[in-house]
Amino acid sequence: MDEMDQRDGASGRDGPRPEGRGRRKHRRKARAGGEPAEIARPSRAQPEEHRGTPGERGARASEFGAGLRERGPSTREDAARAKERAARASEGETRTGGVGARERGAHSGERGPPVRERGAPPAAARGRDARAHAAPAPESFDTEHLPLDKTPAGALTHWKDKTLNPFQIHAVEAIRAGHDVLVSAPTGAGKTLVAEYAIEDAVRRKKRCIYTSPIKALSNQKYRDFRDDPAIDVGLMTGDVTIHPTAQVLIMTTEILRNAIFENPEHLSEVEYVVFDEVHYMDDQERGSVWEESLIFAPPSMRFICLSATIPNVRELGDWLTEIRGRETVVIASSRRPVPLSHHFYTERSGVFELEGVPRVQKRELEPARGRSRVRERGRGRPGHFDQQRTPDLAPLLDELQSRALLPALVFAFSRKDCERLADRHADRELLDELERERMRVLLDELVELFALEEHELPTTLMRMARRGIAYHHAGMLPLHKELVERLFTSGLLKLLFTTETFALGINMPARTVVFNSLRKFDGVSFDYMSTRDYLQMAGRAGRQGIDHEGLVISLLSPRDLAEAPLKRIVLGRSEPVESRFRLSFSSILHLVERLGRERVPEAWEKSFNQFQHRDESPKQREKNRREQRRLLDSHLAFLEELGYLDGGELTERGKFAKLINGHELELTHLLFSGVLENLSIEALGVVFVGLVFEERRRGEQTFVPAKAHGNTRKAIEKELTALRFRALEHGLGERIKLPEWGLSRAVMAWVAGASFEELEELCEATPGDVVRHLRMASQLARQVRRAIDPSWDLHEKLRELMDAMNRDVVDARRQLELG
16 A cells, blocks of 8 residues: 555645654653543443443344354353453443642542553453553542532433433533533534534523634534524634634634634634534644644633543643633543444454454464464565555455445545545445435435536546445545535445545544454554554444444454554553643744733743643653743744844734744745745746645655746745745754645646646646645635735735635635535
């Protein structure tokens, strides 16, 4: 598999990758490792998150059936273990806790055992071997708060014809009591209902509400959801598109909120609630700092509703929020899934088996192979190396899932090419009956009409597959085609969807079964076995509430996986804790200098989650971290002063311009004030703006671009930015300056000149989705520059013409939203 093909940019993240992709390997170190006080101790055999209601796992007969279990006799010992596991299923949904009232010092002994690094040997389960491989049980704490199974007197238990589950009841009560709320619960448990209650409460009291999400696709989905409610006045701001920005309920990406907090905080005075969906995203290596900045600098009047996946240090996060906001943040943590999960593995020889069967399968499949390998190694090189990594053929497993009515299924493959290859390989399956085929035909016709698609715009391969109940979904597709697939999936007529992890982030589209085509994925530096949190996020899509008794999760294992994969850590381990990625951007620093003065800028770090997480370390470690953070900040300030953005504690004209640009602010400011952009044509400006945001996904040398594609302009831009980067390197900040990449230049020139999107295919190697995304990002950057410069400049009008030329047809995000 092409390793570079897995660089989906956070599997579909919308923001540009920073230049410094050589970031440290994504390892999770335990910080405040204990589960929140509210969580009861689960069985070591399997965490409560994977089981469901008390006794349910042991009581129900598995729908999976004997035919899908390991092909081979079960031992009495296995049966006894299964019986023991069911009997030990712990009860206890989770408890609620107000964390702000507690002193930080009281927590120093509450932290659980450290979480093992990814790729390290798993850490222990039952019996002698088990103790070496089980996920550590969360600590048990005393708490003055009621357990979730005891409903407070007068609590709201029903809302909008829905019966609230225990954690929803307590979250709603905390909101009604005037607290900020942090809700941590598994995928699909119903966290969004808490946010919807807060939004309705704000609307009823004529207050405004903001709903933020980490990705534009999720923002768009939430906008549509609220738009369909006649009682809610809703708007959208994502950078790509702005619709009704004065609405009572505003859906936006977190970057937009951060910018508003810095630039126009007075405009947020009427905002009652801010919902931070997927708040655990604040430990994202590239964009996590934006979340921290928003949480730290939001006006004190705002109340936070934070929604998170299950994380072990949720209490620590709640403590930090309480401290920086000056108001108690109530942590509501639930580890129970409404639909429990059943985890299995699959090899071609042994079929499907559970975790307990792994040692037997290893003995059966690996030992004979090792023996043959030793004999053959005397002869030639590395025989069987490819076979050791070969993923099992998916066809027999899908045959059985289909025959046992265990569809629809999501098949996660961490490569765009693999998604399409697998979909094509299984495109001849007929998964719809006669009635479903007719419903699918009608639905496809309706969607074609809804989105006003011309014949040349129809995704013919996808349409052909969809008529059989099959599709694929990844970030390289046109946004419109991805949305078509999502609409088809929510109809229940798609039975088999091959997708990257994009589909698991926030978008609520569950299936009966989840299949992992591989447990290894690109983590930003190299290929490694996925984190427990990533696995649970995707596995959590299995099981539909009100339809399925359990969600089925099956992971395909190659011989190498069988020998090396940390299966117990992935399936039974505790989700990795959230870690701070706090690092102020140049734009943020300039804003803070203007608001606080240069001497007070370090106070930003003093309020950060980074500083908070280091408090319980030794004085020597704390001081080391403080010095490093101060060194970084001083380097940024010195660099800005050297470039003429700061004059002591005052912003210069350059500084005032740069603070209004978010992303590539130094590059654009440098180019603007050097005069390089002044006399460029619309076409050349498009080449420059796309070059700044574009990153090649292919290995090796960058795509060759002929000199006639504004070669002189490109050379001038490269010269200016290379010099800027060398100056940044002297301050240890070289990775903060991105050099342009020109692989889309010819496609941009054609598009700005009015070419059809189909014509671009011959002019670049990027996928359609990548081309659209970078054109949208470049248009967004041009909009920021146009807003920041004097309207009398010639460049002001040129940028408007550029935005009009780029933002059309499939690139026009607003048109897609309004049609759909």
